[in-house]
Amino acid sequence: MKVARRAHVPPFAVMEILAAANARRAAGAHVLNLCAGEPSTGASDVVRQRAIDLLTAGDLGYTESLGAPGLRAAIAQHYRDWYGVDVEPSRIAVTTGSSGGFLLAFLAAFDVGDRVALAVPGYPAYANILAALGCEVVEIPCGPDTRYQATVAQLEALDAPVEGLVVASPANPTGTMIDPAELAALAEWCGDRGVRLVSDEIYHGITYGAAEVPTAARYLGSGAIVVNSFSKYWAMTGWRLGWLVLPDDLVAPVDALAGNVALCPPALAQHAGVAAFSEAGYAAARANVERYAAAREHLLSRLPELGWDRIAPADGAFYLYADVSSSGLDSVTWCARLLDEADVALTPGTDFDPVDGHRWVRLSFASSVDVVREAVDRIVAWQARL
Numbered sequence: 001m002k003v004a005r006r007a008h009v010p011p012f013a014v015m016e017i018l019a020a021a022n023a024r025r026a027a028g029a030h031v032l033n034l035c036a037g038e039p040s041t042g043a044s045d046v047v048r049q050r051a052i053d054l055l056t057a058g059d060l061g062y063t064e065s066l067g068a069p070g071l072r073a074a075i076a077q078h079y080r081d082w083y084g085v086d087v088e089p090s091r092i093a094v095t096t097g098s099s100g101g102f103l104l105a106f107l108a109a110f111d112v113g114d115r116v117a118l119a120v121p122g123y124p125a126y127a128n129i130l131a132a133l134g135c136e137v138v139e140i141p142c143g144p145d146t147r148y149q150a151t152v153a154q155l156e157a158l159d160a161p162v163e164g165l166v167v168a169s170p171a172n173p174t175g176t177m178i179d180p181a182e183l184a185a186l187a188e189w190c191g192d193r194g195v196r197l198v199s200d201e202i203y204h205g206i207t208y209g210a211a212e213v214p215t216a217a218r219y220l221g222s223g224a225i226v227v228n229s230f231s232k233y234w235a236m237t238g239w240r241l242g243w244l245v246l247p248d249d250l251v252a253p254v255d256a257l258a259g260n261v262a263l264c265p266p267a268l269a270q271h272a273g274v275a276a277f278s279e280a281g282y283a284a285a286r287a288n289v290e291r292y293a294a295a296r297e298h299l300l301s302r303l304p305e306l307g308w309d310r311i312a313p314a315d316g317a318f319y320l321y322a323d324v325s326s327s328g329l330d331s332v333t334w335c336a337r338l339l340d341e342a343d344v345a346l347t348p349g350t351d352f353d354p355v356d357g358h359r360w361v362r363l364s365f366a367s368s369v370d371v372v373r374e375a376v377d378r379i380v381a382w383q384a385r386l
Contacts, residue, residue: 006131013348014347017035017339017345017347034365035345035364037317038364043234054271061267071270079245092244097231104254105250106129107133107257109196111134115160115161115162117139117150118138118139119148119167122173141356151182155186165198169200173360175316177315180214187216194223206289206316206318233285234284235284235285241266298373306380308324319365321361322363328386335361342378347361349361
């Protein structure tokens with residue numbers, strides 16, 4: 001029996017590292033896991049209590065394909081409160097995590113053979129989902145000169161037109177951000193050329209000193225799509241709950257696709273997720289960001305000890321992307337040995353950059369400062385033994 005060509009996408013290396021770390025932990029090792037982009041706190045008490053109430057007395061049947069009306073209304077209010085942008089609830093599609101959102105967005109927006117541009121290094125699932133759907137991925141190599149983000153100049157320099165552009169701000173793995181003027185320029189460039197802009201905003205709310213974090217929801221009239229999630233800011237990774245903000249022309253197609261692909265997102269997560277937008281829900285999320293900020297400050301203060309002098313600016317999200325090539329090891333070997341010899345799990349950059357990723361690793365500081373401190377102690381000591 002044959003296996004479809006679209007199924008031959010690279011595995012997500014972070015999941016392999018996570019499995020290896022869990023196996024060591026199960027065998028009794030004291031593993032510090034800084035490989036996954038997963039907040040260590042989990043969902044807030046107010047969301048958990050709402051879920052408990054729903055499990056005992058709630059209606060957990062199917063919702064509408066695009067999500068429960070109450071949740072869609074709460075998300076729309078979030079855009080008014082945070083960004084001063086009026087988004088009709090009818091434009092919001094609740095999805096099974098941002099991953100389900102990307103699948104629906106890409107299915108609705110792109111045909112087989114369409115060329116879609118994205119920055120490298122970047123989140124590997126963008127390219128892998130697009131490739132599985134038969135799109136041509138156009139990788140734009142980005143470095144410190146553009147803050148690891150694609151620019152209009154780079155788009156203008158492409159050798160052939162594209163039908164789509166995927167951006168992320170704050171970005172994974174670099175943590176870098178697109179400022180309001182740059183996002184406006186990208187949206188204008190895309191709108192003028194009929195290029196579909198897809199903006200990954202799942203790390204919004206997790207920033208360090210940024211004056212303004214813009215949303216592409218301001219540019220729905222130009223055809224932009226926004227992808228967001230409860231996984232990062234609200235620490236609800238396993239709840240599998242996300243959303244899309246859609247331009248008018250994609251609402252009906254996404255509705256039809258959503259009903260056929262999954263009927264609806266998980267009802268328990270949807271109804272409990274409304275509580276994330278309560279005062280207590282926002283307060284818990286802000287407290288998490290304060291924890292990440294403390295861990296980030298400790299990590300940055302110890303860069304001289306680590307000897308990591310080439311890093312991406314960690315302006316948002318909860319990652320440090322660092323060049324470890326001075327060790328003489330490629331990043332896959334470096335991460336494997338670090339786990340085996342020091343019980344610290346980091347992610348090799350090959351997940352995010354197939355060309356230069358062998359030089360880089362990603363450290364997630366979505367944890368307490370104490371865990372990050374101990375991990376740095378172990379890495380410093382381990383590197384001294386290399």
